[in-house]
Amino acid sequence: xxVRQVLIFKSSVKTKDKKNFLMQLLRLHLPQIQAATVDxxxxxxxxxxxxxxxxxxxxxxxxRKHGIRIDFLDRFIVA
Numbered sequence: 001x002x003v004r005q006v007l008i009f010k011s012s013v014k015t016k017d018k019k020n021f022l023m024q025l026l027r028l029h030l031p032q033i034q035a036a037t038v039d040x041x042x043x044x045x046x047x048x049x050x051x052x053x054x055x056x057x058x059x060x061x062x063x064r065k066h067g068i069r070i071d072f073l074d075r076f077i078v079a
Contacts, residue, residue, distance in 0.1 A: 002052040004078040009070040011047040013038050030054055
């Protein structure tokens with residue numbers, strides 16, 4: 001059974017262009033992500049991902065290869 005979860009990260013994304021690049025990477029490489037946001041107004045550029053199948057390691061590795069650093073903070077299960 002798949003569990004819907006929200007993954008929360010601190011990110012290195014600080015500009016709108018970098019945010020758009022990140023979203024494009026997710027669409028192209030991780031279709032299992034249903035929704036994602038980056039809060040550019042937050043000093044930690046909080047990155048939230050809603051998914052049923054994507055692991056923290058898979059996401060972290062993909063973004064690192066493209067120059068985006070994310071640090072895992074928390075995970076919530078969505079009922």
